Structure formats: C-alpha cells, structure tokens
Amino acid sequence: xxxxxxxxxxxxxxxxxxxxxxxxxxxxxxxxxxxxxxxxxxxxxxxxxxxxxxxxxxxxxxxxxxxxxxxxxxxxxxxxxxxxxxxxxxxxxxxxxxxxxxxxxxxxxxxxxxxxxxxxxxxxxxxxxxxxxxxxxxxxxxxxxxxxxxxxxxxxxxxxxxxxxxxxxxxxxxxxxxxxxxxxxxxxxxxxxxxxxxxxxxxxxxxxxxxxxxxxxxxxxxxxxxxxxxxxxxxxxxxxxxxxxxxxxx
Amino acid sequence: xxxxxxxxxxxxxxxxxxxxxxxxxxxxxxxxxxxxxxxxxxxxxxxxxxxxxxxxxxxxxxxxxxxxxxxxxxxxxxxxxxxxxxxxxxxxxxxxxxxxxxxxxxxxxxxxxxxxxxxxxxxxxxxxxxxxxxxxxxxxxxxxxxxxxxxxxxxxxxxxxxxxxxxxxxxxxxxxxxxxxxxxxxxxxxxxxxxxxxxxxxxxxxxx
Numbered sequence: 001x002x003x004x005x006x007x008x009x010x011x012x013x014x015x016x017x018x019x020x021x022x023x024x025x026x027x028x029x030x031x032x033x034x035x036x037x038x039x040x041x042x043x044x045x046x047x048x049x050x051x052x053x054x055x056x057x058x059x060x061x062x063x064x065x066x067x068x069x070x071x072x073x074x075x076x077x078x079x080x081x082x083x084x085x086x087x088x089x090x091x092x093x094x095x096x097x098x099x100x101x102x103x104x105x106x107x108x109x110x111x112x113x114x115x116x117x118x119x120x121x122x123x124x125x126x127x128x129x130x131x132x133x134x135x136x137x138x139x140x141x142x143x144x145x146x147x148x149x150x151x152x153x154x155x156x157x158x159x160x161x162x163x164x165x166x167x168x169x170x171x172x173x174x175x176x177x178x179x180x181x182x183x184x185x186x187x188x189x190x191x192x193x194x195x196x197x198x199x200x201x202x203x204x205x206x207x208x209x210x211x212x213x214x215x216x217x218x219x220x221x222x223x224x225x226x227x228x229x230x231x232x233x234x235x236x237x238x239x240x241x242x243x244x245x246x247x248x249x250x
Numbered sequence: 251x252x253x254x255x256x257x258x259x260x261x262x263x264x265x266x267x268x269x270x271x272x273x274x275x276x277x278x279x280x281x282x283x284x285x286x287x288x289x290x291x292x293x294x295x296x297x298x299x300x301x302x303x304x305x306x307x308x309x310x311x312x313x314x315x316x317x318x319x320x321x322x323x324x325x326x327x328x329x330x331x332x333x334x335x336x337x338x339x340x341x342x343x344x345x346x347x348x349x350x351x352x353x354x355x356x357x358x359x360x361x362x363x364x365x366x367x368x369x370x371x372x373x374x375x376x377x378x379x380x381x382x383x384x385x386x387x388x389x390x391x392x393x394x395x396x397x398x399x400x401x402x403x404x405x406x407x408x409x410x411x412x413x414x415x416x417x418x419x420x421x422x423x424x425x426x427x428x429x430x431x432x433x434x435x436x437x438x439x440x441x442x443x444x445x446x447x448x449x450x451x452x453x454x455x456x457x458x
Contacts, residue, residue, distance in 0.1 A: 027327055033354045040342075040350040047341040108337035115301060116355045117327025123354070249303050 033118045034126035041130035051099055055092040055135050056142060062088040063146035074151035081150040082211040088146070089139055089163055090170065090203055094192050096135040097174040100127070101245070105182045110245055121242035128175045128238065136167025147214075158213020158223075165226045166206035172233030173198045179244035201229060252315030254279050255300075255403060255434055260309035262292075262299055269295045270306065275453055279402075282425060282435040282445060287455030293438035294334070296455065297405050300436060301331040313403075327355070329403035334411060336392035340381035344372055344391045347380055352398050366398040367391075370420060385412040393417075396424055404428060406437040419444055 028036075045052050066084050067077055104110045104127075113123045140163040144156040152159070177194035181187035205222040212219035253276040262270040269292040277283055285293045298304045300311055302322050311318045318325040338347045345363060352358050367376045370390040380388060389412050396404060404425075410418045422444030425435050429449050437443060443450060 028354060028356050032357070036350050036353045043346065044339060044341055107339065108333055108335060111303065111333070112337045112351060113354065114303070115326045115329065115331055117323050118354060119323065250305065
C-alpha cells in the first residue's frame with residue numbers, strides 16, 4: 001500500500017481551531033478524570049438500586065439466621081459473633097464483586113478508559129473506590145445492627161472500623177480477580193476461588209479485631225495490620241487489575 | 251519528514267487464524283483511509299491493532315515517526331476509537347454519557363456538550379435514558395463525541411451503520427472538518443463516505 005507523499009505536510013498535533021486547542025494540549029487532570037469515573041459509577045448504582053441492596057440483604061439475612069439456628073442464648077451467640085459477622089461480610093463482598101467491571105467490559109467503557117490517555121490503573125482505582133462506597137461502607141454501617149442481633153452491645157465502634165477497613169482490602173483484592181475473570185462467561189465460581197485464598201488474612205485480622213473490640217480489649221494491633229494490607233492493596237492492586245483488563249481487551 | 255501515522259507490515263494471529271498478513275499503510279495530516287474488505291477480513295482487528303488494544307505479532311505502528319509503544323498513553327491521548335457499538339450506558343442519558351465519556355479525557359464545559367449534541371440533532375432527546383434510544387440515535391451520540399473531542403486521529407468502525415441519509419451526510423461533514431483541521435481518519439466500512447473524494451483513499455483487506 002503506497003502513500004501519497006505530501007509536500008510540506010502540516011504537523012498533526014497543533015489544531016488550527018483555537019477553541020479546540022486548549023483541550024488537546026492538556027487533557028483532563030487525573031483527579032478530575034477519577035472524580036468523574038467515581039461519580040458515574042455512583043450515579044449508575046443509584047439508577048439500579050436493586051443490585052446495590054443484594055449484598056446488604058444477604059449480610060442481614062445470614063447474621064439474623066444464626067440466632068435461630070444455633071441458640072438464642074446470648075452468651076453463646078456473643079462467642080461466635082465475630083466469626084459470623086466476618087464470614088457473612090466476606091461472602092457479601094464476594095457477591096458484589098461480579099458487578100465490579102462486568103458491565104463496563106461489555107459495553108466498551110473499559111476499552112475507552114484504556115484508550116483515554118489517562119492511567120488505566122488510576123481510573124480502575126476510582127472504580128474500586130466507588131465499589132467500596134457502594135458495598136463495603138454500607139456493610140460497615142449495618143454491621144453494628146447485625147452485631148446487636150447476635151447479642152453484642154459493646155465495642156460497636158471497633159466492629160464498624162474493622163469491617164470498614166477490611167472491606168477496603170476485599171474490594172481491592174476483588175478488583176484483581178474481577179479483572180482477571182473478565183473474559184470468562186459465568187465467572188462467579190472462579191471469581192470466588194481466586195478471591196477467597198487472598199482474602200484469608202483479611203478474614204483473620206478482621207475477625208480478631210472484632211473479637212477484641214467486643215470483649216472490650218484494645219484492638220488497634222489487628223486493625224493496624226488490616227490498614228497496612230489496605231495500603232498495600234491501594235498501591236498494588238490497581239496496577240495488577242489494569243494489566244488484567246488490558247489482557248481481557250485483546 | 252515522517253508520515254503522521256504509519257503501519258509497517260502488521261502481522262496478527264487470532265487463535266489459529268492469521269488475520270493480518272503484512273498489512274501496511276501510511277497516512278499524512280488531512281487524509282482519510284477507508285478500510286474495505288469482506289466480513290471477517292480483519293477490518294476491526296486492524297483498527298484495534300492501530301489503536302493499541304491488540305498487540306500485533308509483528309510489525310510496528312508509528313506516530314510521527316516514533317513507535318507508539320514507546321509512549322502509549324501519549325498516543326492514546328491523540329486518538330479516539332469508536333467501535334461498532336458506541337460505549338454508552340443504557341441507564342444514563344445521552345448528555346450524561348457524553349459528559350462522563352469525554353470528561354475523563356478533556357474538560358468539557360456544559361455549553362460545549364449541549365452544542366455538540368445539537369449539532370448531531372440530539373438536542374431533543376439528549377435527556378432521555380439511552381435505553382430508550384434507537385441504534386441510529388446512539389450512533390449520533392457517538393458522533394457528538396467526535397464533534398466534541400479535539401484529537402488528531404479518528405479510528406471509526408462502520409461509522410455510518412444505522413444512520414439515515416441525513417446522519418450519513420453528517421458523518422461526511424464531520425470527517426471533512428477533521429481533515430480540514432489537519433486531522434487523520436481511519437474508517438472501516440463498506441458504505442461510501444460522503445467526503446470530498448480527493449482526500450479519501452481506500453485499502454482493501456484480502457480475506458485471510
């Protein structure tokens with residue numbers, strides 16, 4: 001295929017149109033871009049509240065079933081409360097993961113993100129933040145009520161804190177596995193299999209922090225370990241997720 | 251002086267199929283290249299390879315003489331790719347879709363958004379959820395993105411699909427304006443583009 005050699009071809013980048021010039025030169029700042037991604041996901045979620053409530057309903061149902069199944073005796077319930085809360089929170093968070101990137105992969109949004117000239121990892125971090133705001137944060141906020149139903153009435157601040165920080169880790173770990181399973185139809189089971197082993201440290205430290213908080217003991221040590229995991233996740237998970245998304249787009 | 255966009259001997263395998271067999275072209279500022287070829291000849295594959303979504307197994311893509319893989323983000327900031335399905339969310343309105351889509355890339359003031367939608371005849375239904383729009387109307391929203399985003403390279407997959415005569419004319423006009431600005435257009439599709447003919451060349455992809 002030949003090409004027409006053009007004499008004095010103008011350089012392509014400068015655009016004569018003055019109004020358009022400012023846009024090409026700079027592009028949107030990364031913070032604005034991330035803000036828009038976040039806002040967009042929140043807007044979308046509120047247009048479809050049903051999906052939003054699913055994990056919360058699951059969490060509420062599981063935690064209220066335990067008193068019925070185990071024993072109404074408060075001392076026994078209090079004993080198992082941290083484990084019940086955390087297993088339910090972990091499974092609820094897993095349930096929500098499937099929606100993290102799926103729709104955006106189908107309709108070409110992820111493709112546009114990866115072609116936007118912005119860092120894909122940064123935009124995915126914004127998406128993951130939106131996901132946490134829509135699932136992790138609400139879970140943390142209803143956790144004290146679930147704890148009450150298990151006979152726990154002390155250390156509720158610790159319960160909220162540990163679930164809040166723990167779900168940050170879960171959303172970030174989940175973003176990697178959700179991105180890895182994008183190309184696969186009916187990826188639910190695989191997604192859980194990938195996420196669960198990686199989330200075991202979160203489960204262990206989270207349940208420990210919750211247990212200590214309920215007993216009225218200092219719980220900052222496991223909580224800080226959770227926070228350290230969250231920081232590690234914020235730094236590394238988006239990079240891994242972006243690499244996985246790029247592969248799925250091929 | 252190097253060409254604005256150049257593809258050298260692109261080879262690409264998808265699974266067991268050798269889709270692109272040594273495809274190459276060169277485009278200068280103000281030129282449009284139309285990709286033709288039977289269904290399955292690899293038009294979409296070539297477009298996706300040129301925009302960097304697919305990695306060719308061999309060959310290079312050069313932007314102003316430099317390999318685009320050296321700085322993909324900078325290259326991506328100069329192009330827009332619109333596939334056969336415009337990337338729109340059914341639950342958002344046309345206006346919101348456009349705002350989030352283009353806003354991630356460049357600042358878009360509200361008046362510019364509305365002007366772009368009016369330009370493509372979308373002003374009357376720009377606040378309706380995209381779910382309720384026809385395929386042609388969705389395509390027009392994608393055209394508004396072209397009118398709005400200031401990038402030199404357009405990669406369009408079947409840009410006139412689902413459009414009425416007026417819409418096809420609009421595609422031609424938009425492409426003409428882009429070329430007049432010194433932009434480049436790479437379009438896949440069978441329909442003749444309604445563009446000032448001298449600037450359009452075509453590349454026929456053989457069925458692999």
